Amino acid sequence: MSLDVSASAVSEAEILAGVAPRVATVRRVVQEAYETYTYWLTLDDPVVRRAYRFEPGQINMFGVVGVGEIPISVSSDPARPMRLAHTIRATGRVTNVIKGLRPGDRVTLRGPFGRPWPVSAARGGNLLVVAGGLGLAPARPAIYRAIRDRGAFRRVIVLVGARGPEHMLFRHELDAWAQWLRFRGIETHLTVDIADDTWPYGEGVVTTLFPRASIDPRVTTVFTCGPEIMMRFAVRDLLGLGVPARRIWLSIERNMHCGVKLCGHCQLGPYFVCADGPIFRYDEIGELMGVAEL
Numbered sequence: 001m002s003l004d005v006s007a008s009a010v011s012e013a014e015i016l017a018g019v020a021p022r023v024a025t026v027r028r029v030v031q032e033a034y035e036t037y038t039y040w041l042t043l044d045d046p047v048v049r050r051a052y053r054f055e056p057g058q059i060n061m062f063g064v065v066g067v068g069e070i071p072i073s074v075s076s077d078p079a080r081p082m083r084l085a086h087t088i089r090a091t092g093r094v095t096n097v098i099k100g101l102r103p104g105d106r107v108t109l110r111g112p113f114g115r116p117w118p119v120s121a122a123r124g125g126n127l128l129v130v131a132g133g134l135g136l137a138p139a140r141p142a143i144y145r146a147i148r149d150r151g152a153f154r155r156v157i158v159l160v161g162a163r164g165p166e167h168m169l170f171r172h173e174l175d176a177w178a179q180w181l182r183f184r185g186i187e188t189h190l191t192v193d194i195a196d197d198t199w200p201y202g203e204g205v206v207t208t209l210f211p212r213a214s215i216d217p218r219v220t221t222v223f224t225c226g227p228e229i230m231m232r233f234a235v236r237d238l239l240g241l242g243v244p245a246r247r248i249w250l251s252i253e254r255n256m257h258c259g260v261k262l263c264g265h266c267q268l269g270p271y272f273v274c275a276d277g278p279i280f281r282y283d284e285i286g287e288l289m290g291v292a293e294l
């Protein structure tokens with residue numbers, strides 16, 4: 001696919017506001033899991049490229065000209081904003097077109113938007129990341145940030161679950177993290193709902209990893225991201241272990257259109273997911289998630 005779009009000069013204020021869609025070129029496409037690909041992009045305009053920054057957990061509105069625009073989390077290292085990864089599962093109209101993109105194709109990005117993971121809130125204590133399936137994509141930039149600032153945390157623990165081995169994202173990276181205890185200073189445990197003969201890690205839902213992680217509720221800050229049902233069970237168990245609600249953070253997905261608090265498509269109770277989220281503290285949105293009913 002090839003699109004006829006061109007970059008133009010833009011003021012820094014516009015870039016920071018993220019209002020104008022900017023053209024980016026697909027540099028590399030990597031299959032991560034079943035129907036899921038990472039698109040490595042560079043912004044075409046050198047001024048925009050140099051000015052662009054994002055925080056872990058933020059999203060871009062990822063557009064294909066003539067097709068549409070959808071919210072996608074940035075999945076790469078925030079310390080390297082000149083190379084941007086978006087990890088996307090093909091599920092519908094726009095994502096199925098994105099699946100056909102190849103190196104050299106052009107897309108648009110608008111953003112970054114949203115409230116990021118508060119990585120610095122975990123400094124001095126333990127950071128626990130609990131991710132399920134595609135939820136590892138928005139969580140990965142927070143893990144990179146913690147690795148770069150490893151000395152600021154007592155422990156960094158990453159627990160990942162997926163439906164099966166073929167649904168586990170970033171497998172080479174996770175293998176490296178999981179097979180050497182405390183590789184890059186992080187403790188990684190993996191599990192799948194249904195294992196096969198090739199799978200060397202755990203079997204069961206992600207919460208079955210909690211006992212292995214020896215979670216100390218007094219000093220642990222939790223970031224969790226994945227299907228809402230997974231997060232509800234994870235939060236229930238974490239509260240049961242004594243982790244305070246104010247130290248549990250979740251990434252929430254709702255349909256989005258404008259990305260800038262104008263259209264109302266992303267409303268969640270009194271909040272706009274595009275601006276007040278996608279990262280929320282559990283005590284802000286707990287009642288809206290229905291954990292108490294589990």
Ligand SMILES: Cc1cc2nc3c(=O)[nH]c(=O)nc-3n(C[C@H](O)[C@H](O)[C@H](O)COP(=O)(O)OP(=O)(O)OC[C@H]3O[C@@H](n4cnc5c(N)ncnc54)[C@H](O)[C@@H]3O)c2cc1C
Pocket residue numbers: 059070071072073074086087088089090091092093094095096134137138252253254255256278
């Ligand atoms: C804050 C945020 C971050 C996201 N990050 C990522 C990411 O990193 N990678 C990724 O692959 N996807 C991500 N998504 C989801 C992605 O935006 C949707 O999959 C996409 O909008 C679907 O567009 P489509 O036109 O291909 O599908 P459609 O044809 O619109 O829909 C296909 C199916 O997906 C469902 N769907 C549509 N939008 C969503 C949504 N937001 N959440 C759940 N189900 C939806 C529809 O109900 C329908 O069943 C994120 C969404 C949000 C709100």
Ligand code: FES
Pocket residue numbers: 255256257258259260261262263264265266267272273274275
């Ligand atoms: S996406 Fe329009 S208000 Fe949030």
